[in-house]
Amino acid sequence: MGRRPALALLEILRGEGVDRVFGNPGTTELPFLAALMDAEDAPEYVLGIHEGAVVSMADGYARATGRPAFVSLHIAAGLANGLIGLLNARRSRTPLVVMAGQQDRRHLQQDPMLSGDLTGLAAPAVKATFDVQHARDLPLAVRRAFALAVRPPAGPVFLSVPMDLLTEDTEVEVPARTPTPRSGAAVGLDRAAVLLGAAARPVIVAGDGVGRENALPALVRVAEACGAPVHHQPMADFLNFPTTHALYAGMLPPRHDAIRDALKSYDTVLIAGAHAFTPHHYSPGPPLPPGITVVQLDSDPDEIGRNFPADTGLVGALAPSLGRLAELLTQRVPAHTAKARVLRASERHTAERNRTEAAARAAYSPAPLAPWAAAHAVARGLPPDAVVVEEAITVGLLLRRLVRLDRPGSYTHTVGGGLGWGIGAAVGRALAEPGRPVVAVLGDGCALFGLQGLWSAARSAAPVLFVVLNNGAYRTLQDTYEVMGGQGACPGTELGALDFTQAARFFGIDAVRAESADQLRELVSETGGLTRPMLIDVPLR
Incomplete structure (x- = not known):
C-alpha cells in the first residue's frame, strides 16, 4: 500500500523505533512538522535552540537507548551549526540519522536563500550521505540510512530532502524493514x-x-x-x-x-x-x-x-x-x-588508589577548591546508580582516577573533541533513562560552548545536575603550552571571572555556588531527588 512521502517517512521512523525527533526547524522543515502535527502516533519533537545542543541531545539519547536517534536540521546553516556534534558522534561511533530540508527544487538553479551543497557540507562528518531528489527514492534511502548507522563502525548518516518533495501529491511504496542480523562470535x-x-x-x-x-x-x-x-x-x-x-x-x-x-x-x-x-x-x-x-x-x-x-x-x-x-x-x-x-x-x-584518595582528601578546603578536591567531592557524592556525563578536560582526568563505578553505561564522554557536547548529551541521557540520576561534570569553557542546551534542560524538566568546574581559563591549553616550553602567559586562554549561576537562572534553572568541597559532595549526593535541572558553579583555584 502506498503512502504520501511525509507519511511514508513517519511510518519508517515508527518502525525503526524512533519515539523522539531532536530538531531546530526552519522553513524547509515545515512539511515535516506538518506531518508530525497531523499524525496521531507521531514521535515527540524535542526542540533545541541551537543545532549543537540538538545533535548532542540525540547523541546522549542514542547511547542510552542503543538505537539510532533521529535528528532534523535546517538547511545549510543549521547543518553547519550541527557539524561539531556530528564530528563527535562519528568519532564516538554514535548511530544517528540526520535529515536536513533542502530548498524547493523548482528554483534551486537560481541559488535561492539558505540553499547550499548539503551533502558536500556533511560528508566529512558522517559515514554516508543521501541526496534524495525523487519521492519514490525517499523510503529506500531512509531505510538504508538506519541500517548504515548501526553497521560497524556505527555513526551518523545524513539525508538531504527538498521541502517540496515531502508535499508531492503522489504515493510511494514503503519497503518492509529487514532486521539487522546479529553478529556472532569471532572465528579463531x-x-x-x-x-x-x-x-x-x-x-x-x-x-x-x-x-x-x-x-x-x-x-x-x-x-x-x-x-x-x-x-x-x-x-x-x-x-x-x-x-x-x-x-x-x-x-x-x-x-x-x-x-x-x-x-x-x-x-x-x-x-x-x-x-x-x-x-x-x-x-x-x-x-x-x-x-x-x-x-x-x-x-x-x-x-x-x-x-x-x-x-x-x-x-x-x-x-x-x-x-x-x-x-x-x-x-x-x-x-x-x-x-x-x-x-x-x-x-x-589498592595501594595506588589509597595514595590517590589520600592526596585528594587532603586537598579539601573552602572555595575556591583545588581541582583534586573538586573531583573527589563529585566522585564520592555520586549516587550508586548515577550516570556521569563528563566534559571537563583537565579535571576530568582526575575524576577518572577517583570514580568507583561498575554499572554498564555509567560513564559517558566524547573523544571527538568538539566542545559543548556535555550539556545536551546529559539532557538526552535523562530523557532516555528518566529513573536514573544524571550528573554532568563540565569545564567552564565546555559549558560556554553548549550553554544553549540549558534551555532544553529547563523546557523538558530534565532532572540533571550540572556541575561546572570554573577555573576561568582554558586550563588544558595553558598546561600544554608550559609542557611545550612556552614562556609567560599563553594568549587567548583566559576567560576571566564567570558566574554560571546567573546563566542558569536566565534559562530558568535553579543554581548554587559551592562554598566548600564538603558542600559539593553533599549536593551531588542529592541528585537522585531532583525533579528538575539544577546547576552548581564550582570555583577552582
Missing part, C-alpha cells in the same frame, strides 16, 4: 586462548567497543580467567571495565610513549574494541612495546592491524566473542594461577 578464538593462556604476564586494554556492545560482563570474565590487569583505552568514552574491580589498572594516557611505558612489563596484550589508541599529543614511536604478543578483537574489520601489527586478529561481536574466550581460558589457565595474579594486582591497585 582457540588461537587467542592459546596465546593468552601461555602468557606469563598478560594485560588487557578495554576499548569503547566493550561499552557500546554491552560486553563489560564478558570482559570481566576474561580478565578473571587469566588474572590480567585491565586498562581503559586512552580518553575512553564509556565504562568498559568496572573501576571498582581488583584488576582495574586505570586509563592509558593518550600518548604513544606513555602507553609503551605502561605496557612494557607485560608479554601479551588483548586489545578489545579499541580504536587505534586515539593519541592526543605526538610522541615518536609505536604505541606498543617491542616484543609484546598482540591479540586484537573488534567488530569492525578495518581496525584489525590498522595502527599496529597483531599476532592474531579476530573479527566478531564482542560480547559473544569475549564470553567464549573466557570459557576457553578457564580450561588453559589454572585457577590458582589466575587467583594469584588477581591478588598481586589487587595489592598494587
Whole structure:
C-alpha cells in the first residue's frame, strides 16, 4: 500500500523505533512538522535552540537507548551549526540519522536563500550521505540510512530532502524493514586462548567497543580467567571495565610513549574494541612495546592491524566473542594461577588508589577548591546508580582516577573533541533513562560552548545536575603550552571571572555556588531527588 512521502517517512521512523525527533526547524522543515502535527502516533519533537545542543541531545539519547536517534536540521546553516556534534558522534561511533530540508527544487538553479551543497557540507562528518531528489527514492534511502548507522563502525548518516518533495501529491511504496542480523562470535578464538593462556604476564586494554556492545560482563570474565590487569583505552568514552574491580589498572594516557611505558612489563596484550589508541599529543614511536604478543578483537574489520601489527586478529561481536574466550581460558589457565595474579594486582591497585584518595582528601578546603578536591567531592557524592556525563578536560582526568563505578553505561564522554557536547548529551541521557540520576561534570569553557542546551534542560524538566568546574581559563591549553616550553602567559586562554549561576537562572534553572568541597559532595549526593535541572558553579583555584 502506498503512502504520501511525509507519511511514508513517519511510518519508517515508527518502525525503526524512533519515539523522539531532536530538531531546530526552519522553513524547509515545515512539511515535516506538518506531518508530525497531523499524525496521531507521531514521535515527540524535542526542540533545541541551537543545532549543537540538538545533535548532542540525540547523541546522549542514542547511547542510552542503543538505537539510532533521529535528528532534523535546517538547511545549510543549521547543518553547519550541527557539524561539531556530528564530528563527535562519528568519532564516538554514535548511530544517528540526520535529515536536513533542502530548498524547493523548482528554483534551486537560481541559488535561492539558505540553499547550499548539503551533502558536500556533511560528508566529512558522517559515514554516508543521501541526496534524495525523487519521492519514490525517499523510503529506500531512509531505510538504508538506519541500517548504515548501526553497521560497524556505527555513526551518523545524513539525508538531504527538498521541502517540496515531502508535499508531492503522489504515493510511494514503503519497503518492509529487514532486521539487522546479529553478529556472532569471532572465528579463531582457540588461537587467542592459546596465546593468552601461555602468557606469563598478560594485560588487557578495554576499548569503547566493550561499552557500546554491552560486553563489560564478558570482559570481566576474561580478565578473571587469566588474572590480567585491565586498562581503559586512552580518553575512553564509556565504562568498559568496572573501576571498582581488583584488576582495574586505570586509563592509558593518550600518548604513544606513555602507553609503551605502561605496557612494557607485560608479554601479551588483548586489545578489545579499541580504536587505534586515539593519541592526543605526538610522541615518536609505536604505541606498543617491542616484543609484546598482540591479540586484537573488534567488530569492525578495518581496525584489525590498522595502527599496529597483531599476532592474531579476530573479527566478531564482542560480547559473544569475549564470553567464549573466557570459557576457553578457564580450561588453559589454572585457577590458582589466575587467583594469584588477581591478588598481586589487587595489592598494587589498592595501594595506588589509597595514595590517590589520600592526596585528594587532603586537598579539601573552602572555595575556591583545588581541582583534586573538586573531583573527589563529585566522585564520592555520586549516587550508586548515577550516570556521569563528563566534559571537563583537565579535571576530568582526575575524576577518572577517583570514580568507583561498575554499572554498564555509567560513564559517558566524547573523544571527538568538539566542545559543548556535555550539556545536551546529559539532557538526552535523562530523557532516555528518566529513573536514573544524571550528573554532568563540565569545564567552564565546555559549558560556554553548549550553554544553549540549558534551555532544553529547563523546557523538558530534565532532572540533571550540572556541575561546572570554573577555573576561568582554558586550563588544558595553558598546561600544554608550559609542557611545550612556552614562556609567560599563553594568549587567548583566559576567560576571566564567570558566574554560571546567573546563566542558569536566565534559562530558568535553579543554581548554587559551592562554598566548600564538603558542600559539593553533599549536593551531588542529592541528585537522585531532583525533579528538575539544577546547576552548581564550582570555583577552582
